[in-house]
Amino acid sequence: MSGFLKQLENEVSSEWETIKSGLFWNIMREEGFNTELYKLLMLQIFHYTKHNAINQAVATYKINHTEVPLLRFCFKHALEELGHENMVVRDLDSIGLYSPEDLASGALPATQALVGYLYHVALELGGLARLGYSYWAESSYGHLAEMTDHMKDDLNLKDNNMTFFVAHSAIDEKHSAEVNDAIEKNVKTDTQKKIVIDVARTTLYMTGVMFNNVAEVYLVNKKKKAVSA
Ligand SMILES: [Fe+2]
Ligand SMILES: [Fe+2]
Numbered sequence: 001m002s003g004f005l006k007q008l009e010n011e012v013s014s015e016w017e018t019i020k021s022g023l024f025w026n027i028m029r030e031e032g033f034n035t036e037l038y039k040l041l042m043l044q045i046f047h048y049t050k051h052n053a054i055n056q057a058v059a060t061y062k063i064n065h066t067e068v069p070l071l072r073f074c075f076k077h078a079l080e081e082l083g084h085e086n087m088v089v090r091d092l093d094s095i096g097l098y099s100p101e102d103l104a105s106g107a108l109p110a111t112q113a114l115v116g117y118l119y120h121v122a123l124e125l126g127g128l129a130r131l132g133y134s135y136w137a138e139s140s141y142g143h144l145a146e147m148t149d150h151m152k153d154d155l156n157l158k159d160n161n162m163t164f165f166v167a168h169s170a171i172d173e174k175h176s177a178e179v180n181d182a183i184e185k186n187v188k189t190d191t192q193k194k195i196v197i198d199v200a201r202t203t204l205y206m207t208g209v210m211f212n213n214v215a216e217v218y219l220v221n222k223k224k225k226a227v228s229a
């Protein structure tokens with residue numbers, strides 16, 4: 001692992017620590033998952049994941065046509081992310097938690113902000129900068145293990161109820177190696193390194209805000225239920 005990848009991993013790890021001291025993580029540690037918290041989170045994951053293939057393809061717009069290896073990485077990776085949001089639908093449906101109108105409930109403000117920022121990265125900063133997002137997203141399963149263990153234990157889920165986190169992680173192991181390779185080959189200057197770190201930190205920070213937004217909605221719904229009970 002190069003010095004830069006180590007630096008990137010340190011930045012990402014410290015951002016994960018912040019997420020794990022936030023509202024969502026606290027609720028999960030105290031209460032575990034019930035179907036309501038799980039469904040709220042999975043629907044937000046659906047709402048950002050449905051944009052990933054598209055904003056990865058959009059990120060080629062700023063890349064010069066002579067940068068063939070980076071362009072090839074972006075096009076190939078975009079194609080390989082296509083439809084991954086359907087794993088969320090399949091997982092919810094497999095335990096009877098899905099109905100088509102759920103998707104119309106839309107993305108929470110924090111999810112919309114994350115998606116909007118990712119299109120800004122793609123359109124304004126380009127494919128090299130977006131590697132900062134891919135870096136942590138493709139290798140997030142270790143950091144998410146506490147959460148996915150909770151899901152499995154609290155809701156009694158099997159691997160085939162958790163394809164987004166289980167089958168997906170096998171695909172993403174390969175993606176992560178390809179992202180690391182693309183970073184090592186393309187991120188050379190201090191300016192490029194700074195922008196990749198900035199995008200990694202900002203996208204992960206905003207993902208943490210999304211987790212906490214889910215927790216806020218969960219608490220509001222819980223309070224409403226308690227009042228009407
Ligand atoms: Fe994916
Ligand atoms: Fe992936």
